[in-house]
Amino acid sequence: MQGGTWEINGRGAQSKELRWESTGWLGSLVPDASPSWVLVHRCQLPAIQDRYSDCYPLPNFCPAGFLGGKAIGFSWGVGSSAFQTEGAWDQHGKGPSIWDTFTHSGKGNVLGDETADVACNSYYKVQEDVALLRELRVSHYRFSLSWPRLLPTGVRADGVNRKGIQFYSDFIDALVKSNITPIVTLHHWDLPQLLQAKYGGWQNVSMANYFSDYANLCFEAFGDRVKHWVTFSDPRTMAEEGYETGHHAPGLKLQGTGLYKAAHHVIKAHAQAWHAYNDTWRSQQQGLVGISLNCDWGEPVDLSNPKDIEAAERYLQFCLGWFANPIYAGDYPQVMKDHIGRKSAEQGLEMSRLPVFSLQEKSYIKGTSDFLGLGHFTTRYITERNYPSGQGPSYQNDRDLVELVDPNWLDLGSKWLYSVTWGFRRLLNFAQTQYGNPLIYVTENGASQKLHCTQLCDEWRIQYLKGYTNEMLKAIKDGANVKGYTSWSLLDKFEWERGYSDRYGFYYIDFNKKNRPRYPKASVEYYKRIIIANGFPNQREAQAYICFQVL
Numbered sequence: 001m002q003g004g005t006w007e008i009n010g011r012g013a014q015s016k017e018l019r020w021e022s023t024g025w026l027g028s029l030v031p032d033a034s035p036s037w038v039l040v041h042r043c044q045l046p047a048i049q050d051r052y053s054d055c056y057p058l059p060n061f062c063p064a065g066f067l068g069g070k071a072i073g074f075s076w077g078v079g080s081s082a083f084q085t086e087g088a089w090d091q092h093g094k095g096p097s098i099w100d101t102f103t104h105s106g107k108g109n110v111l112g113d114e115t116a117d118v119a120c121n122s123y124y125k126v127q128e129d130v131a132l133l134r135e136l137r138v139s140h141y142r143f144s145l146s147w148p149r150l151l152p153t154g155v156r157a158d159g160v161n162r163k164g165i166q167f168y169s170d171f172i173d174a175l176v177k178s179n180i181t182p183i184v185t186l187h188h189w190d191l192p193q194l195l196q197a198k199y200g201g202w203q204n205v206s207m208a209n210y211f212s213d214y215a216n217l218c219f220e221a222f223g224d225r226v227k228h229w230v231t232f233s234d235p236r237t238m239a240e241e242g243y244e245t246g247h248h249a250p251g252l253k254l255q256g257t258g259l260y261k262a263a264h265h266v267i268k269a270h271a272q273a274w275h276a277y278n279d280t281w282r283s284q285q286q287g288l289v290g291i292s293l294n295c296d297w298g299e300p301v302d303l304s305n306p307k308d309i310e311a312a313e314r315y316l317q318f319c320l321g322w323f324a325n326p327i328y329a330g331d332y333p334q335v336m337k338d339h340i341g342r343k344s345a346e347q348g349l350e351m352s353r354l355p356v357f358s359l360q361e362k363s364y365i366k367g368t369s370d371f372l373g374l375g376h377f378t379t380r381y382i383t384e385r386n387y388p389s390g391q392g393p394s395y396q397n398d399r400d401l402v403e404l405v406d407p408n409w410l411d412l413g414s415k416w417l418y419s420v421t422w423g424f425r426r427l428l429n430f431a432q433t434q435y436g437n438p439l440i441y442v443t444e445n446g447a448s449q450k451l452h453c454t455q456l457c458d459e460w461r462i463q464y465l466k467g468y469t470n471e472m473l474k475a476i477k478d479g480a481n482v483k484g485y486t487s488w489s490l491l492d493k494f495e496w497e498r499g500y501s502d503r504y505g506f507y508y509i510d511f512n513k514k515n516r517p518r519y520p521k522a523s524v525e526y527y528k529r530i531i532i533a534n535g536f537p538n539q540r541e542a543q544a545y546i547c548f549q550v551l
Contacts, residue, residue: 073483074482074483074484074485074534074535075139075140075181075441075483075484075485076138076139076140076484076485076527076530077138077139077140077141077142077180077181077485077486077487078133078136078138078141078142078486078487078488078489078506079141079142079143079183079443079444079488079489080122080141080142080143080144080489080490080491080493081144081185081188081189081190081233081493082143082144082145082146082149082188082190083097083099083116083119083144083188083189083190083494084119084120084188084489084493084494085122085493086119086120086122086123086146086149087116087119087121087122087123087124088118088121088123088124090117091123092161092163092164092167093149093152093161093162093163093164094148094149094152094161094164095148095149095152095153095161095192095193095194096148096192096193096194097146097147097148097190097191097192097193097249098190098192098196098201098242098249098250099116099189099190100116100117100193101193101249101250102248102249102250102251103116103117109251110496110497110498110499111497111498111499112499112500114499114500115494119493119494120492120493120509120516121515121516122491123167125516126170126171126174129490129491129518130171130178130180132490132491132507132520133175133178133180133490134180135520135524136490136506136524136528137528137531137532138180138531139180139181139484139531140228141182141183141490142183142185142230142443142486143171143182143183143185144184144185144186144187144188144230144233145168145184145185146164147186147187147190147191147192148190148191148192148193149161149164149167149168150164150168150214150217150218151192151214151217152192153192153195154191154192154194154195154210154214155194155210155213156210156213156214156216156217157213160217165221168221168222169221169222172184172222172225172226173225176225181227181228182225182226183228183230183486184218184222184226184228184229185229185231185233185292186211186214186215186218186229186230186231186232186273187231187232187233188232189233189234189238189248189249191249191250195207195210196250201250202239202242202243202261202262203243203252203254203258203261203265205265205268207266207269208265208272209272211269211272212269212272212273212276215272215276215277216273216280219276219280219281219285220281223281223285223287224285226287227285227286227287227288228288228290228371228441229287229288229289230289230290230291230292230373230443231269231270231273231291232266232270232291233292233373233375233444234292234293234294235263235266235291235293236263236293236295236319236322237294238262238266239258239259239260239262239263239266240395241497242259242262243258243261244256244258244259244395247497248496248497255392255393255394255395256353256392256393256394256395256397256398257393260340260354261355267323267327267365268361268365270291270327270368271364274289274368274369274370275364288370288371288439289368289369289370290369290370290371290372290441291327291369291372291373292373292374292375292443292444293320293323293372293374294374294375294376294377294444295316295319295320295374295376295427296319296376296377296378296379296380296423296427297316297376297378297379297380297420297424297427297430298311298312298313298315298316298319298379298382298403299312299379299380299382299426300312301381301382302383305384307384308383308384310384311383311384311400311401313335314335314399314401315380315382315399315401316430317336318333318335318336318395318398318399320427320431320434321336321434322336324372324434324435326357326365326366327365327366327367327368327369328366328367328369328435328436328438329366329435330357330362330363330365330366331357331362332354332357336354336398337352339398339400340352340353340398341354343389343393343397343398344393346389346390347389347390347392347393369438370439371438371440371441371483372431372435372438372440372441373440373441373442373443374427374428374431374440374441374442374443375442375443375444375445375488376424376427376444377417377444378416378417378419378423379418379420379422379423380403380404380405381405381406382402382403382404383401383404384400384401385400386400406418406420412447412448412449412460412464417447417448419447419460419463419464419467421470421471424468424471424472424475425471425472425475425478428440428472428475428478428480429478429479429480432475432478432480432481437481438481439481440480440482440483441482441483441485442472442482442484442485445468445485445486445487445488446461446487446488446489447460447461447464447465448495448502448504449461449492449502449503449504456508456519456520456521458521458522458523459522461521461522461523462522462526465487465523465526465527469530469535469536470536473535473536487527488504489504489505489506490505490506490507491505491506491507491509491518492504492505492507492509492511493505493509505521506520506521506523506524506527507519507520507521508520
């Protein structure tokens with residue numbers, strides 16, 4: 001047995017070490033076995049050596065594990081979001097968002113008190129950014145609309161910003177002219193500030209009506225050219241970090257209640273927007289409406305321990321199932337209702353802190369997704385831990401588990417992000433079996449930059465791309481109905497509370513220069529090769545792709 005340490009990596013948890021033992025066997029999901037956890041052996045090769053080996057240690061790869069063939073009818077793309085890239089925060093009629101308020105507060109909400117006032121300056125660089133997309137040879141581009149740029153107060157009855165409509169219309173036209181399919185997200189965290197100040201934001205159920213009005217405006221203005229709509233991007237993080245921990249805008253710390261209420265209203269808003277499209281726009285526009293949910297894979301620490309297996313299942317249900325289960329099955333996962341209900345009772349509450357859907361609402365919400373957008377970045381090992389209800393209400397305590405990382409995993413630029421490729425295949429198979437084989441688009445997957453690397457040296461991102469896209473292709477062969485992959489992200493950009501310290505882009509941006517010049521990183525050429533080949537080309541050429549070197 002080989003010894004080592006586990007590192008606890010739960011949010012808000014103090015870093016610790018636990019002893020562990022490993023036989024050197026790593027996991028790989030057997031098709032149609034989810035949610036069972038079955039182990040097979042992973043072959044080992046000597047570490048790959050190339051010109052960037054001094055920049056970042058590269059993982060081992062097994063050529064036999066790489067797939068040949070092509071992903072038929074598949075779409076390869078990249079993504080971004082409005083607040084993180086556009087800049088022009090108060091230009092041409094745009095209203096303030098909660099993130100403008102959050103970053104302008106001067107309270108240290110963001111590393112270095114950075115703002116996104118200029119960000120990538122993409123508002124003024126439409127043609128330049130579309131040229132980068134053409135250079136990458138992508139089939140689609142996933143981006144978000146700024147709600148306060150289109151509706152400065154957030155309320156349609158208060159007036160529409162026609163300059164905002166024209167900006168996005170011109171951008172969509174430029175994409176379509178370049179044969180790039182727009183995948184458009186309606187809301188990526190930048191709620192109009194007035195809706196927060198006047199109504200309490202997502203703590204108020206009236207947000208569902210305001211969001212539906214906004215969605216209808218977007219369907220009306222852009223639906224003749226946009227055929228793929230995403231209502232919300234990663235609403236779990238939006239709810240948890242915005243209304244539980246306060247790390248994100250609007251910075252509220254309503255522990256154990258605020259995030260559940262926000263999520264409840266987001267789910268209702270999603271359903272209302274889907275029905276609006278289905279009832280009014282679908283027959284003439286023939287588009288699809290879905291949601292993008294981010295989730296890491298949770299693997300049991302001890303596969304012989306039923307409690308760890310239950311904890312891993314609970315981790316996934318509190319993450320992915322929290323939103324997906326109401327949309328696909330009509331209600332929250334039973335394990336969420338049981339755990340939060342029991343802890344609420346033990347805390348002396350008459351009702352569960354998890355809100356309840358009425359029978360009418362369950363019926364209204366169920367089936368409101370034409371596709372499942374799935375974002376995934378990394379994996380955690382999960383073990384059981386019971387948190388006494390007396391510690392007080394919180395999302396972390398409600399789950400009764402601890403997240404762990406293997407210190408041998410490759411850590412990337414962000415402190416939470418490790419390259420654990422096999423978890424991606426498992427998550428895709430889990431979603432396929434859990435939600436009735438839905439149409440899946442991977443809406444986010446990517447790696448941030450090691451700060452000590454040179455600006456354009458990102459061989460480690462190439463390795464991340466190799467591993468994760470390969471595991472996705474394996475999941476497709478397993479039977480997962482995955483039809484598109486969005487690498488995150490096109491550009492280095494504003495990374496929320498981390499400011500500009502984490503870089504996820506294929507293109508490096510010099511944020512110290514006023515015009516925000518873009519420079520291609522090494523991964524641009526590699527991702528382009530995957531796109532042109534529509535996956536890894538064939539078994540014989542797989543080794544060349546594994547050992548790809550940038551000249």
